[in-house]
Amino acid sequence: MNEFHTFTVFSENYPGLLSRIANIFTRRKINIESLTVSGSEYDGIHRFQILVRVDPEKAQKIVRQIQKQVDVFDAFAYKVGGTMEQQTQLFRLPTNHLLESRDMKRLFNAHDVKLVAVNPDYSYFEKSGADSETHQMVEEMQAFSDVEHVRSVRSTFPKSDAHFAQETYR
Amino acid sequence: MHSQSAPPTREPFEPYNFLMMETTKTKSDGQPSPEVKKVKGSQALMLSLLEEDVDQIFGYPGGSIMPVYDSLMDYEQKLRHLLTRHEQGAVHAAQGYARATGKTGVVMATSGPGATNLITGIADAHVDSTPLVCITGQVNDGMLGTDAFQEVDIISISAPVTKWSYQITRPEEIPETIAKAFYIAGSGRPGPVLIDLTKNAQFGELDFHYQPCNHIRSYRPVPEIDQQQVARAAGLINQSRQLLALIGQGVILGGAEEELQSFLEKTGIPAASTLLGLSALPASHPNYVGMLGMHGNYGPNILTNEADLLISIGMRFDDRVTGKLSSYGEKARVVHLDIDPAEIDKNVKADAPVAGDVKQTLPLLTGMVDSKSHGSWHERFYQYEKKEHERLITSRPQDNNLPLRMSDVIFQLNSREEDLLLVTDVGQHQMIACRYFQFASSRSNITSGGLGTMGFGLPAAVGAQVGASTRQVVAVVGDGGFQMTIQELGTIAHAQLPLKIIILNNSYLGMVRQWQQLFFKKRYAFTPISSPDYAKIAEGYGIHGQKVSLQGELPAALDKMFETPGPCLLEVEVDKEDNVFPMIPPGASVSEVMLEPPGQKD
Numbered sequence: 142m143n144e145f146h147t148f149t150v151f152s153e154n155y156p157g158l159l160s161r162i163a164n165i166f167t168r169r170k171i172n173i174e175s176l177t178v179s180g181s182e183y184d185g186i187h188r189f190q191i192l193v194r195v196d197p198e199k200a201q202k203i204v205r206q207i208q209k210q211v212d213v214f215d216a217f218a219y220k221v222g223g224t225m226e227q228q229t230q231l232f233r234l235p236t237n238h239l240l241e242s243r244d245m246k247r248l249f250n251a252h253d254v255k256l257v258a259v260n261p262d263y264s265y266f267e268k269s270g271a272d273s274e275t276h277q278m279v280e281e282m283q284a285f286s287d288v289e290h291v292r293s294v295r296s297t298f299p300k301s302d303a304h305f306a307q308e309t310y311r
Numbered sequence: 312m313h314s315q316s317a318p319p320t321r322e323p324f325e326p327y328n329f330l331m332m333e334t335t336k337t338k339s340d341g342q343p344s345p346e347v348k349k350v351k352g353s354q355a356l357m358l359s360l361l362e363e364d365v366d367q368i369f370g371y372p373g374g375s376i377m378p379v380y381d382s383l384m385d386y387e388q389k390l391r392h393l394l395t396r397h398e399q400g401a402v403h404a405a406q407g408y409a410r411a412t413g414k415t416g417v418v419m420a421t422s423g424p425g426a427t428n429l430i431t432g433i434a435d436a437h438v439d440s441t442p443l444v445c446i447t448g449q450v451n452d453g454m455l456g457t458d459a460f461q462e463v464d465i466i467s468i469s470a471p472v473t474k475w476s477y478q479i480t481r482p483e484e485i486p487e488t489i490a491k492a493f494y495i496a497g498s499g500r501p502g503p504v505l506i507d508l509t510k511n512a513q514f515g516e517l518d519f520h521y522q523p524c525n526h527i528r529s530y531r532p533v534p535e536i537d538q539q540q541v542a543r544a545a546g547l548i549n550q551s552r553q554l555l556a557l558i559g560q561g562v563i564l565g566g567a568e569e570e571l572q573s574f575l576e577k578t579g580i581p582a583a584s585t586l587l588g589l590s591a592l593p594a595s596h597p598n599y600v601g602m603l604g605m606h607g608n609y610g611p612n613i614l615t616n617e618a619d620l621l622i623s624i625g626m627r628f629d630d631r632v633t634g635k636l637s638s639y640g641e642k643a644r645v646v647h648l649d650i651d652p653a654e655i656d657k658n659v660k661a662d663a664p665v666a667g668d669v670k671q672t673l674p675l676l677t678g679m680v681d682s683k684s685h686g687s688w689h690e691r692f693y694q695y696e697k698k699e700h701e702r703l704i705t706s707r708p709q710d711n712n713l714p715l716r717m718s719d720v721i722f723q724l725n726s727r728e729e730d731l732l733l734v735t736d737v738g739q740h741q742m743i744a745c746r747y748f749q750f751a752s753s754r755s756n757i758t759s760g761g762l763g764t765m766g767f768g769l770p771a772a773v774g775a776q777v778g779a780s781t782r783q784v785v786a787v788v789g790d791g792g793f794q795m796t797i798q799e800l801g802t803i804a805h806a807q808l809p810l811k812i813i814i815l816n817n818s819y820l821g822m823v824r825q826w827q828q829l830f831f832k833k834r835y836a837f838t839p840i841s842s843p844d845y846a847k848i849a850e851g852y853g854i855h856g857q858k859v860s861l862q863g864e865l866p867a868a869l870d871k872m873f874e875t876p877g878p879c880l881l882e883v884e885v886d887k888e889d890n891v892f893p894m895i896p897p898g899a900s901v902s903e904v905m906l907e908p909p910g911q912k913d
């Protein structure tokens with residue numbers, strides 16, 4: 142049965158690698174729910190975090206296919222629950238709507254939403270939390286028009302054993 | 312399987328008399344060259360190829376790779392270039408060269424259509440683990456992404472079918488990238504690498520010095536051996552009674568033919584081969600029991616499901632080998648030796664997964680297993696072999712005035728003393744040739760396995776004959792596949808390659824027709840195919856051509872072909888609706904392998 146998995150990949154930062162890794166999923170008709178690439182705590186090594194729904198057996202096979210890429214140091218797949226996760230949701234809405242809507246202000250307070258920036262045209266807010274919290278926030282925001290939002294990938298760490306050590310450089 | 316006496320050796324032919332000169336090695340001790348000199352990027356590419364011991368390139372020039380070809384003229388005596396008649400021909404020739412020699416094949420093409428024409432061959436090499444370095448020209452880096460003339464994003468197009476690829480946009484990247492390309496292509500599980508070289512990088516200058524690559528920090532080509540798994544595998548081998556070894560191409564790629572023989576001779580285990588593993592073990596070896604898979608031999612397929620242990624040696628349980636996966640090896644536990652950890656448990660779950668180079672893991676295993684003979688188990692393979700031979704071969708009428716069949720040609724080739732290198736195309740002729748040809752030495756079988764690329768045979772034979780210049784290469788191709796890359800007769804004639812070409816012409820796209828007959832109610836949708844007069848076509852290229860259609864004509868025609876110096880073509884008109892059996896029907900289990908179509912006596 143398909144379950145959410147977060148794939149974490151440590152790699153060199155070469156052009157074309159993103160396409161190679163994405164191909165491993167798309168070739169198997171697996172939709173990528175979210176993906177982020179960033180630097181890591183290891184100098185010169187980049188970290189991919191890829192969220193997909195896939196069955197656990199296939200996830201293990203995909204990990205091996207990713208590990209096989211020449212420019213990949215290592216790859217791991219984690220099921221939801223086995224990881225510490227956090228997600229960030231950024232909202233933008235017209236400032237005059239915010240000023241006119243008490244309900245919206247109440248909602249923001251209830252969800253511990255932080256104000257990021259305000260200008261005469263738009264106001265920007267941020268909500269961080271677990272996947273379920275940001276999802277609930279988005280659902281409740283459906284009641285309001287003119288609200289745009291963008292969500293980051295789930296940032297994930299395994300709850301237990303360290304999964305990548307710099308000394309595993311090959 | 313009959314034994315063969317020591318084959319006669321041949322003098323190496325000189326394909327390019329007008330180019331032949333002393334070949335010098337520039338890389339002596341693996342140390343970087345001390346001199347640093349200023350050169351153009353295109354020249355740096357030539358020097359880098361020489362550092363990698365390249366002496367043969369297959370290719371086709373064009374606008375975006377002109378600086379490279381211009382430099383090649385200055386090095387053509389050391390870096391021989393064979394101009395094919397199509398880029399697809401060049402990449403298949405490079406594949407044939409790599410498979411025949413064990414070296415990395417090198418192919419060059421220009422940008423745009425030149426590069427895209429390589430893709431089929433690159434994909435073929437990727438799935439069949441053939442080491443290639445493919446160098447494509449590209450437009451100036453300032454024009455990338457502008458839809459410039461003959462600009463395509465070949466890095467993205469080739470990504471799914473290359474082991475690695477890189478676009479060079481600055482001349483100073485050339486030496487390091489080429490070193491890396493050869494290291495990646497040839498190490499671990501080999502594969503194709505594509506290097507895209509922008510025109511400004513070819514024209515620009517750099518201070519050249521070369522450092523061979525033998526380490527990439529993110530890349531582990533050969534996994535560490537888990538000794539516990541080796542011991543577990545040995546335990547399973549010692550406990551089991553009905554064992555079958557499955558030989559894959561990993562044995563050839565790892566140069567582990569002797570290690571394989573030592574293992575088999577100590578354990579007495581029968582061994583069957585995948586399509587690409589053929590020739591790793593001589594067909595005359597007492598442990599050899601035939602070919603696996605959809606059109607493999609009867610016994611090894613049936614007995615796969617009687618075995619209590621399958622020992623997979625450098626093979627990947629391709630679907631053409633396993634048939635219906637859920638009933639494959641249903642009584643067997645599995646030992647899987649492979650250099651690529653991603654292959655372990657991919658299709659068939661291993662009870663003892665032994666990741667590593669079989670050149671290293673096989674001797675470890677041999678040291679831990681008991682000496683046995685498995686005589687009665689061998690006898691069962693022999694009985695099935697006898698049944699197959701009687702049903703498919705000896706029961707057929709032999710008469711000089713009767714039409715020929717594909718298998719007649721292969722048995723006639725077997726009767727020759729020479730250790731032939733067989734190159735086949737894809738289809739019925741391929742299955743018959745590979746199954747019944749008596750391979751005597753390793754690297755004697757070159758065929759398109761995983762991709763099943765029609766049109767592969769003729770150009771691959773070109774590369775094989777160039778690479779294995781002391782051996783006689785025979786290309787056995789069908790009339791369909793031959794017409795896909797027929798233009799390479801021009802390459803063969805130009806280089807005067809002593810290649811012998813046999814076209815088995817049944818006037819159909821035979822394998823598809825067979826499936827239409829068996830599974831589509833004989834609706835032969837677009838499979839009848841006409842042919843030109845191949846002998847005349849050959850003669851138009853200056854190649855000796857012949858045609859035969861009766862059994863009695865074949866021996867003399869073959870004698871004539873092998874006696875004639877230089878290239879020769881023989882068209883053999885064969886039975887139009889002859890089918891390839893044994894056959895495992897699609898979706899069926901290996902043990903459901905058929906000797907005849909359903910409904911006929913079995």
